[in-house]
Amino acid sequence: MLTRLAAKLFGTANDRELKRHRARVPAVNALEPAMKALSDEALANQTVLFRERLAKGETLDDLLPEAFATVREASHRILGMRHFDVQLIGGMVLHEGKIAEMKTGEGKTLVATLPVYLNALAGKGVHVVTVNDYLASRDAEWMGRLYGFLGLSTGTIVYGKVDEERRAAYAADITYGTNNEFGFDYLRDNMKYRQEEMVQRDFFYAIVDEVDSILVDEARTPLIISGPTDDTSELYNTVDAVVAELAKDPTHYDKDEKQKTVSLTEEGTETVETMLREAAILEEGGLYDTPNVTLVHHVNQSLRAHTLFTRDVDYIVSKGKIVIIDEFTGRMMEGRRYSEGLHQALEAKEHVQVQPENQTLASITFQNYFRIFPKLAGMTGTAATEADEFAEIYKLEVVEIPTNVPVTRKDEDDEVYRSAEEKYEAVAVLIEECRLREQPVLVGTTSIEKSELISALLTKKNIPHKVLNARYHEQEAGIISQAGRPGAVTIATNMAGRGTDIKLGGNAEMLAAAVFAGEPDGPDFEARLQEIRKEVTISAERVKAAGGLFVIGTERHESRRIDNQLRGRSGRQGDPGGSRFFLSLEDDLMRIFGSDRMGGMLTKLGLKPGEAIVHPWINKALEKAQKKVEARNFDTRKNLLKYDDVMNDQRREVYSQRRAFMNAEHLSETVAEMRHEVVRDMVHAAIPENVYAEQWDLVGLKKKIADILGLDLPVDEWGREEGIDEVAMLERVSEAAETRAALRAADFGPERMRQVEKALLLQIFDSVWKEHLLALDHLRQGIGLRAYGQRDPLNEYKSEAFALFNGMLEDLRQRTTQWILRIELMPDQPLPEPEPIQVTDMSHPAPGGEEMAPAGGYGVAAPAVEGYAPGVDPMDPSTWNRTPRNAACPCGSGKKYKHCHGRG
Structure with a gap:
């Protein structure tokens, strides 16, 4: 008040x-x-x-x-x-x-x-x-x-x-x-x-x-920019055959359309386990046993593909590929892919070629x-x-900002019908009425499926019309520009971001360009353009007399903005116009958000088949439902951002440090500092403060010195000397490391050594950052479960992400020191130029939302030193880190890791 x-x-x-x-x-x-x-x-x-x-x-x-x-x-x-x-x-x-x-x-x-x-x-x-x-x-x-x-x-x-x-x-x-x-x-x-x-x-x-x-x-x-991982396309196809059968019976899964989630019921879990065993996919234990984690992931994504995603609504199949449809604009999103294996599950569902999964190399939110x-x-x-x-x-x-000329468009109250069939019939009747008085009509739909359904209905009634959806997006500007012609009927999926005005009477320039096949040159074109402009001016007056552009919404969208964008196509610059939305109890918004109450109300009012209810209260009720959905979507985006902010702090630090490394003339001091820290950490770990000499881990220290520094030092003998302590041990190991580093620099020469240090440090930095992103992905996927233990998932994520980041920096120091001190290059051999590796732009999982971002191959240069991969010594399995079971064994045998050093 x-x-x-x-x-x-x-x-x-x-x-x-x-x-x-x-x-x-x-x-x-x-x-x-x-x-x-x-x-x-x-x-x-x-x-x-x-x-x-x-x-x-x-x-x-x-x-x-x-x-x-x-x-x-x-x-x-x-x-x-x-x-x-x-x-x-x-x-x-x-x-x-x-x-x-x-x-x-x-x-x-x-x-x-x-x-x-x-x-x-x-x-x-x-x-x-x-x-x-x-x-x-x-x-x-x-x-x-x-x-x-x-x-x-x-x-x-x-x-x-x-x-x-x-x-x-x-x-x-x-x-x-x-x-x-x-x-x-x-x-x-x-x-x-x-x-x-x-x-x-x-x-x-x-x-x-x-x-x-x-x-x-x-x-x-x-x-997200990502790189390819092991190919599991055959597993997607095999799991899809199982889940396709499973999804036919709704008792096998629980689906929440509001939250866009689906999960197996107990009965569904038992059924899928039986089917997977029969298909020889589930070899041991139950579906949720630890060895079958990957299989659970494939089943869940396949279940999502079959129950939550609809062809010609969420995606289309074009030229043997799954192409995502933008739910807000109805446009095809060429090159975009859902992440976390969902796109592969859709490819298996539609029996097109399954592309390999990818691993995150770099990511950022738009926020x-x-x-x-x-x-x-x-x-x-x-x-x-x-x-x-x-x-x-x-x-x-x-x-x-106020309009230049007051808006004169009349926005009528919504009409609500019992069934979708009655609704579409009423839409067709209104379109016919508008055409008779030469009033152009723009019909807005929420999906390709709905636009083609209305198109078929109008074709049956012999009403000429144009369809604009993802199948015809190339003709977008041309179709929209002429939607204001007298009696024109245009069916379009969501109108967000179309970027072309609908002018009453039509667009003279585009009409002329179409007549001259897109070659606007010469006096003939100018003369014809003047004629068309006169025709368009006359047509515009006829359209204004008929009431201007009439916008028909065939369904309410979850977001009020999308409905407002559709309405806003009419009444530009003071032009006359009108709008009306047609709804039914079978619409998604009405069905998911309160159709029971609405249905009961319509029954009490004695609504008969074919009749509609029109009342401002209906509009207010729908607006409340839309506000609830908007608030939920905002919470989803805010939640995504809270988690990404944690990574963003780390990303800023990494990118800043990386840029400093890249722009530095040489990194000798940085490498030396890393070496000092590595030696200090090794010695501190083996010889903690205030611990008796008998408790020193000299065997472990000797092995670490050999693995990382490539030195065979008599630390066990030093440990038996009278009066030796941690400080003395640190000085001796540091001196030996510095001597080895000086010899390595002398072998390479100053200029060459600086090149090697810079190339290696940048490459290893990228390698540990990539592994860190993967670790954060895994952490984030399961962090929500911490809520069951009465702990805040976000705080847990922050804490563990910080620990992982510190671990990444420690790994960077160790690998860099190891490589610099152990690498061998022939004195006259030139340092190899960076070779491009293929990466793909795609998406990152967003909690509660459909995850997607553009994809396409780009060459990203990564320096390499001949015969080596960062931190990996083919002769030393302890340096191989987490080798995927289907990857080539690092020992160089040519066999897969699971058939070589990974057996057992």
Whole structure:
């Protein structure tokens, strides 16, 4: 009550923010006549003048009015578009590092040019982040004309570019690209072995387009670069045959659709054990016995694939591959793979080739990647519903920017039917009514399956229409651009991030381009374009008279933002329009979140078949259900971030230290310091403080010295000397180690020794970090069980992760010392150049969410010293660490480890 009263008296926080920015708009407008009076050359030269003023001590805020006025005038001359006053306000909000919520059709792409230009003047690089390669390329080309006119360079980062192209794009004043490509370049840069091989420069300022899609929806699934592991594809196929039969009987498993989890019942466990034994897969013990841990993992993932994932909803099969469908945009996510073996389970389910699993080499969440930027801003049509998350996770404030022209779209109450069949029939009737009056219709669906079901229904009724879903994503921009033609019917999966406006009457430029087969050149094209523009203008008036674009939602999404994005396609720039959602008790949201109560209510109201109930209370009830789901999803993302923050602290430290190693001229002092610590730890472990000489472990010390330092020292004799103590023993072992290191350096020569030390240290650092990531993966998978012992899993994870990290550093020191002192190279033999190893970009398991991130092969250089692998001596099994049973035996026999040294 008091909050509402204060808002009426003093305005909301958003109102006060807008008032502050509006006060600066007149200063920009006052400069317009002076800017118009400038020649093209003088206008372009403003960039040089601004940079000179920055060099003399002025700030970007000081330059804002003049810079914005310059961009507005340049945009009018080059693009034929002049920024509205509300767009200037949006630009100011973005410049301050906040989120500008602007309705669809308000020109967010143009708004971004204002803060992008202003911040690019600093010469530190500006990132503009988009949701896909098409938008990155389109916006860079479109707005690049404006930046080029003002003397700024523009680069584009899209999939498939090589390092040289990427380096040039990042060196530009403004760099357009996707969140995935930027994130993967960051990870790949931290796997490089020379500074000059890295492509990114220091971070400065980023604007994220469709900020809710990137920083919220996609933030559930971290980016991961991984390398191949042993091939277990045959096991996936064998287990799939068993689980496919098992999944036919629902009594064999418990499924929770709210939490998206599934587990075997007791009956299911007994059945699957019997079936696995018959298939000769389960050879000994029960399914949950320790030797069968891997088998349990395969069964669980196969069960998830069969019970929680639906073809043409969660994924499609295209060209013999499983392609994931983005649940928020309906787009195919080419190259992405579910992690933890789930993708392999889906491949086995659909009987396509099963690709090998992968092991994590590097990973980062979008939250932690974007928090690296000193200044971050975002823009979208729908951010207010997630304002709390933006504030808590990213420290980003959401500011709602008013529309240039008031919205006149009529949003009608939802219609609720008993069955999906009745609902779709009502949708078809409404579409027919709209077509009769030439009103274009956009039908939004939540999956490919639903869009094709409606398409079949309309085909049966002879209603011409276009379908836009993952199967036809190549035609996306063309289909959407013409969705505003008179009487047009367009069926589309979720409209998030489509990036193309629906203009009433159609898009003249795209229509002309289609007529000329994409070759817009010559006088014929210009003449035809003018004709088409006249036709489109007439068509637009017919559409407005018919009521504008009508949006039909065939189902409510879990997130209100997605519904708002769909609705927002209609009513751009003051155009007329309408929207209505059609629901049924069989819809997922209604079925999972309270259909029993709703069904009882409809029965009491005496609802007959084919009738719908329409009431504002229904909308409020649904909004509450959506808020609950949004809160649960936020908790999931927050939980993921808490765990990743632990790893992020370690990641920052590792990447910082690695970069310092890479940029150092030589690492002789670092290697010597590591050697001192290793020797000290060895001696302290064998000769603890305040322990009698009879209790010293001289046998163990002698073996460790031989294994790590490659020395045969008479420590047992030294131990029998009168008056010998820990300090004296440490001095003798240290002296022997230093003598060996000096001999090794003399053999190699100073220059060569520095090369060997640097190459080995970086390679071993990467090796122990990779093993540490694997250990953290394993720790995280089971840490939740600590809650049964009344212990906080997160605190347990922090504690054990810290211990693992210290262990990793100790391992790094030992391996480095061992290699430096034991390695042999011929004096004239050149140090081998790093050889690329194949890695794949994929995902990391996210608790409670579907785990995925883009995948694709990249060559990452890893230095090697001929004849050796880091820390491994073929003659000494104690240096082999944890060798996989199906890997080649390190002894060099050519046999698998399980058939050689791993027998028994």
